[in-house]
Ligand SMILES: NC(=O)C1=CN([C@@H]2O[C@H](COP(=O)(O)OP(=O)(O)OC[C@H]3O[C@@H](n4cnc5c(N)ncnc54)[C@H](OP(=O)(O)O)[C@@H]3O)[C@@H](O)[C@H]2O)C=CC1
């Protein structure tokens with residue numbers, strides 16, 4: 001069956017996902033806020049600003065007209081950065097969409113809560129919802145390299161629709177009922193990728209990197225337990241899978257941001273070096289308040305928060321982490 005899908009946000013990720021859907025012969029409207037950017041995509045049949053080198057199939061119609069993108073769509077896929085998520089959902093609400101999915105990774109910039117909470121608060125009647133997450137760099141997906149993701153949806157029917165829409169020989173979706181676990185993994189791994197980037201930027205070595213990834217996983221697990229996430233989700237694609245990808249490969253913008261900080265760049269300079277969305281820089285603060293609310297110890301994530309808010313420098317972060325009182329591993 002051919003679905004009509006509105007993809008909201010024509011960054012690297014919205015464009016790569018639109019391309020998978022369009023290559024699967026679905027009718028995709030790819031909305032971007034900037035009319036000049038849309039015009040360029042229409043002429044180039046490519047998103048040269050955010051996903052160069054990945055031709056857009058004819059099934060994708062770039063548009064700057066929000067209402068035209070939404071009207072008549074079977075489902076919506078939001079792929080903006082988290083900072084724009086609430087505003088996008090608010091804009092969507094008057095259209096009373098019945099099925100809303102998102103591929104955004106992060107937390108609510110206002111409350112530090114989960115993105116599904118924003119959809120539940122802002123759209124009435126409550127639509128069926130789904131989150132798509134996992135270890136997937138947009139450039140590789142755009143080039144058609146194999147990848148696998150997890151989808152957590154509020155109904156089996158919507159989950160099945162998303163699996164059907166994306167499934168092809170190079171893109172595999174697993175379903176998972178655990179929306180909290182899927183969202184948590186995608187948000188926290190960005191903060192931990194900043195930490196490993198800092199460590200590698202300072203030249204602290206492979207041992208330190210492995211320790212950060214492993215103890216970072218312990219932090220995700222602790223918070224996940226307090227929030228009711230399934231531990232199996234946290235060692236799945238949307239948890240450990242994405243943590244490994246983002247902490248170890250320089251395609252990650254969060255890791256590159258950390259690398260620049262570790263090499264001595266100021267925060268603004270490091271953001272400029274990356275020149276694209278760095279979710280972890282913002283999520284660090286939201287995660288700090290979420291962990292505090294549940295009284296969960298997350299020393300690595302807390303250090304990243306204090307680093308990106310300018311309270312400490314990388315050398316101080318290392319000292320603080322290493323000089324903590326010895327404790328049992330589990
Ligand atoms: N890139 C990746 O590999 C992956 C990204 N993700 C997640 O996807 C989300 C989007 O990231 P990505 O596409 O990479 O980001 P990009 O930096 O590539 O693009 C950001 C996009 O969001 C748009 N945008 C920025 N602010 C607003 C706003 N206030 N309202 C509407 N649109 C806005 C930008 O528009 P403009 O061009 O006009 O500035 C641009 O189209 C993030 O949460 C990220 O973590 C998830 C998996 C993989």
Ligand SMILES: O=C(CO)COP(=O)(O)O
Nearest residue numbers: 134135136137252253254
């Ligand atoms: O989420 C991603 C890969 O799964 C992309 O990571 P970055 O945002 O760090 O580039």
